[in-house]
Amino acid sequence: MKEKDSIVDCPEQQVVLYVEKEDGNYEPVQTGSYLTKNFLDDYKLKRQHLEDSLHQKVQTGEVSPIYYYMILEDLTISELSARTGFKARKVKKHLEAEYFKSLSQDILQIYCDVFNITIQDMLKLIIPATSEPLDTNTI
């Protein structure tokens, strides 16, 4: 790739590419991410649709908030099992809305550490959209 073809104005995400300079040498250049510059809006749109559809599934009791975050963060049952220390069949159960209700705060905290969220973030998902805001002091 010629240097002139690598230049992308995208301060939000910089990358290093190896390009052919004018003197024929293959050297690094710091430039912007082509994908972020041109397709970030599409990524955000798809992400929003995914969040909405998963949220809907949580609200209708089809899946648990753990399933919501597992899919959003591109994890699998096996990976979540390895990261939490719970057996895969346990994790599978935790993805069910019914079973989720019986989980202790300690178990939820383990999942929240993996997802890098608070327990409040997780529980907010199961509150119907029309309800009062969650009083975090009671959790």
Added chain:
Amino acid sequence: MMSTIPFKHKMAAHCESGAVTSLLNNAGLDITEPLVFGISSGIFFGYFHKMKSFAFPAFIVRNKPGSIRTNLAKRLGIKFHTEQFRIPEEGMKKLDELLENKIPVAVQVDFFYMDYLPEWERVHINVHFIVVIGKSGSKYIVSDSYFPDLVELEATSLQKARFAGGNMSPKGFLFYPEFIPANPDLKKAILKGAKKACFNMLKIPMPFLGVKGIRMFAKKVQEWPKLARDIEHLSHEIMKINILLEDQGTGGAGFRFMYASFLQQSSAILNKPEWKELSKEMMEIGDGWREISLFAARIGKNRELGQDKLQALGRMIAGRADAEEQFFHRLKNSIH
């Protein structure tokens, strides 16, 4: 409160080759990232259609994480101190002690917890490498090859990142150079690195690795619609081809551009003019990979994901397999 160790930070194409290069440069060894990458036989290809730890089929374009350091050390006679920890507090304590002793330290982390990066970039991947060069209050000073400047990272985030579980979990892994020979034998190391790269691309008997892996990818990508939740999921996964080839720290075209640079630099070191020609050929191969990544981004964005487009994508990928097969045979034959 600790001070920051004097350390020349610069962005690099890739996190592991970047961390290794910057540690060696700061310790006084004049070596470039392409040489580190090439000597350590970094170039590779692997396609994984079904793996328990991946939510969707995935491919890799470099050798196994950690191999850049170990192969380079073996071939240049460098000794790295390496350590893993069972107890997170011990791992953090050891890091603090090293920083107190003014030693910059590379650590393996889960990329997801690098809070200074934009949210859309951060994914759970346990094989990111950063260099820690200081601590100020509750924050560590970090040199990350993917970020233009030095950054701060909260101790809690760093601990989480160093001790994340899962596939290839870091277990607090850290390393730093302990011994660097005064005049490492670059010529011998370059030839060994290239020879092993040829073996990896041509001779590994598994059907999903090397050139055979590229062919498998060309065929299997056409089955992706069956595995996707919906059209938007398929679009996301197809556009990830671009991320894996360009944005996720490869120097462009899935490391092929950086490998071209390695061959060009090596041609001068070894006084092998034929490698200069091979470097041009590798640059052209890289241009073909770049066309693939741009095509994938375009059809993903436009949701043009019917069989005709996926077959076209498959043909473009298969073309890279043919080109790389011929290239690595020529490279292999040029090594005496």
